[in-house]
Amino acid sequence: MTVGTFDRKTLAFLVIGLAVIAVLRFGVYGDKDAEVVAPAESIPKAEQRLQRVRQLAAMLPGKEAVLKQASAELAAREKGLLIADTYQQAQAQLLSLIQQVATANGFSAAGAEGLNVKPLAKDYGEVSVSVAFTCGVDQLVNFMAAIANEPQVLSTNEINITGGNDKKKNVQVRLTLSGVVPKTLLPAKKAGGAF
DSSP states (O other), X not given: OOHHHHHHHHHHHHHHHHHHHHHIIIIITOOOOOOOOOOSSOHHHHHHHHHHHHHHHHHHHHHHHHHHHHHHHHHHHGGGSOOOSSHHHHHHHHHHHHHHHXXXXXXXXXXXXXXXXXXXXXXXXXXXXXXXXXXXXXXXXXXXXXXXXXXSOEEEEEEEEEEOOSTTOOEEEEXXXXXXXXXXXXXXXXXXXXX
């Protein structure tokens, strides 16, 4: 086979291929009228949908105002949360607060006897600190009033008061004070456990 024969065969295939393409283009798939497709929706339905979208758009500023008001109320309510990175830091803040108020009232409440953490509703947690101290009755009353005046959300879970035998009429107090923290600070529950 020579180069000239190969070129003639290639040229023949090319001409036959172009002829087939021309027949298909103009013969089989020639100029047919384009089919008109019926609309998926009628004009009244489209107008109703447009009206509904306009109503939703008109309600948006009102919904944004309600969201802004709710966010402001939530921020005001959550001002009293103990702010910390971990629940241990929140407990340390609570203990520090107890010690500061005790010192301001003239007695010492050094050291924690117990620490506790538990969930409080679905979005918050409760951290508790138990302390024991000895003080006068008037100092205890002033201490409790000062704790109540703190800006944090605090509560007394337990208070045990035992009378003393000294001449100053001091009482022995065991107090458990709790504060509220975001639930994200609580330790994660471990999988498994009792049924």
